[in-house]
Amino acid sequence: MRFRRQTNLLQCLALGEPRWTLLDRPSFSTTTATTPPSGPRRCYSSLKPLTTRSTRYPVIKNSLKKTLEAQRAVNRESVFWKFYVRDDKDEGKPSDKQIGNVSEKRVAKRSKKRKSKPSRTKTKPDAPIRLPWVVPLKDGHPQQRPWLDLTQPSRQEGDAKSVLSDELLGLMTFLRPSSTEQDAVDYIIDDLSVKLQDIVPNPPELIGSRHAELATTISTVDLMILVDGDRIHNLPKNKPPPITPQMKYNYRKIISQAGDVLKKDIGYRDCQVIPDKSASLFLYHRASGLPVRLFCRSYAPKLEEFIRDSLPELPSLMPLYMVMRVLLESKSLFGWDSRSISANGLFLLVMSFVRQQPEDFASKGLGEQLLALLHTYGKEIDLTRTGISASPAEFFTRASVREHIRSLISKSGTPNPQFPDYLRGQRALIAYKIHSKHKGNKGLANHLAIQDPTNYLVDVGQRSFRTPELQMAFSGWYDDLKLAMERWDEGDRDEETILGQVLRADFGELVRRKKRVVTV
Known part of the structure; x- marks a missing residue:
């Protein structure tokens, strides 16, 4: 066989x-x-x-x-x-x-041997965390309503819409920095410019939320040191300037020298160099208690200038942004540390909505505008599939981008016409979400896409992964505010506030900081 x-x-x-x-x-x-x-x-x-x-x-x-x-x-x-x-x-x-x-x-013998060996890795100092404006109110703590002291005494006699509008103005007044604090910020800028003039190539410039007028009392004073020699020539307009290894070395050298000088100065305390991708210096002004951060850049940010220039155009942007931010922080749904929307992203979200409204919308009270804003983002559109654009102000989806491209092709008569920059950016942002979905990355596929009006290919909301929670929060606040306003108009005014029935937050740290700021 x-x-x-x-x-x-x-x-x-x-x-x-x-x-x-x-x-x-x-x-x-x-x-x-x-x-x-x-x-x-x-x-x-x-x-x-x-x-x-x-x-x-x-x-x-x-x-x-x-x-x-x-x-x-x-x-x-x-x-x-x-x-x-x-x-x-x-x-x-x-x-x-x-x-x-x-x-x-x-195991004990091995652990003893490991403990006896000295660690070769150097421990990096922890980067200071930016303090939130408010924190969620813990159970059992009394409700805080500091904005009521800044409202009109006769508000109890008005209807629900006027009362809510008055409370929103009072909240904005309470959150904004006082004139005393602004004087302290100006003093810090002038003082550091003199003390660091022999080290830095240019005097520190104020940027960030305080420059964009979106700050409150506990906001950090962000100061940028512009390094002209490190600018990269012939850089494409659609790409942000990269930080080269030589730039990192130069920035680290400048920041370290500035830290050595300010650590010996009695006017400041807790000076700490943060060795990150781009080194920064964090310290506190001793007299006012304001946090200060210094860092180097080869370019000035454009988005903050865009925000600053948009505020006079739309007066309702500031109060709507303030209340939306406090509402989100009361639910721990704000900031990149919480994997949610950032300050610039939230402002563009509000701006896009306000700019899309008809002309008579500005004549309505802030209470009605807030309700319409919450209803749009909470119930009308799907934020996981819809992109937000502030300039031009519109919502865009995969279908809308395709339709816009087809209409341009039919009008031009050529298969490859020159598309506008904002449309190419919207197509790229939507394509990124679709590609992430095909790859099985649910977080990036559902993130809140917000187009940067100063660079259309940049997604301001790329780190906002909690989009479904945001939409549920917007929807819930709309329902609660609507119910509170109906109760107020029916005569049920035991709460003495409409906004306070929805906003449950702890303002303790903010109140303490406001009392601490003194005249320099």
Whole structure:
């Protein structure tokens, strides 16, 4: 009978083929008519027989099937370990407790050896976390409504819309920095410009939320040191300037020298150099308690200038932004640290809505505008599939971008017309969400896409991954405000506030900071 190489001596014996033998140099006899010859078959002397002293495989004569089953059983027995249950715990193998004690001793020895070795890694200082304006109100704590002291005394007699509008203005007045604090900020800028004039190439410039007029009392004073020599020429307009290794070295050198000077100055405290991608210096002004951050850049940000220029155009932007931010912080849904929308992203979200409204919308009160804003983003559109654009002010989806491109192609008569910059940016932002969905990245696929009006290819909301929670919060606040206004108009005014029935936050840190700021 003819077999492949795996057909060994034992299987031949089981089929009654005694002429097959396994020798060091085997020779094959002539086969019968039933098995046509196929030439001499090579065998290797290195092949070990299956039957050895340590393992014995049974052979059932004249039955290959039974032989294979028996040999498989032997193989299975060698794979599975036998566990014998003993009545006497002291007999045989050591108990689990004894094994555990031995393993614990070994782990203790290894831990001692590891502790004895000094760590070679240098611990980096923790970057200071920006304080939120408010924090969620804990259970059992009294409700805080500091904005009521800045409202009109006759508000109890008005209707719900006028009362809510008055409360929104009072909240904005409470949150905005006072004139005393602004004087302290101006003093800090002038003082640092004089003390660092021999180190920095240019005097520090105010940027960030305070420059964009979106700050409150506890906001950090962000000061940028412009390094002109590190600007990259012929840089594409659609790409932000990168930070090269040489830039990192220069920035780190400037920041370290500035830190050495300010650590010796009694006017500041807690000076700390943060060695990040781009080094920064964090410190506190001793007299006012204001936090200050210095860092280097080769360019000035454009988005903050865009926000600053938009405020006089739309007076309702500031109060709507303020109340939306406080509402989000009361639910821990604000900031990149919370994997949610940032300050610039929230402002563009409000701006896009206000700019899309008809002309008579500005004549409505702030209360009605807030309700319309919450209704739009909470119930009308799907924020996980819709992009936000502030300039031009519109909402864009995959279908709207396709329709816009088709209309431009049909009007131009060419298959590849020149698309506007904002449309190419919207197409890129939507394509990024679709690509993330195909890759199975649900967070990026559902993130809140907000187009940067100063660079259309930049997504301001790319780190906002909690979009479904944001939409649910907007919808819930709309329902609660609507119910509170109906109760107020019906005469149920025991709460003495409409906004306070929805906004439940702790203003403690903000109140303490406002009292601490003194005249410099």
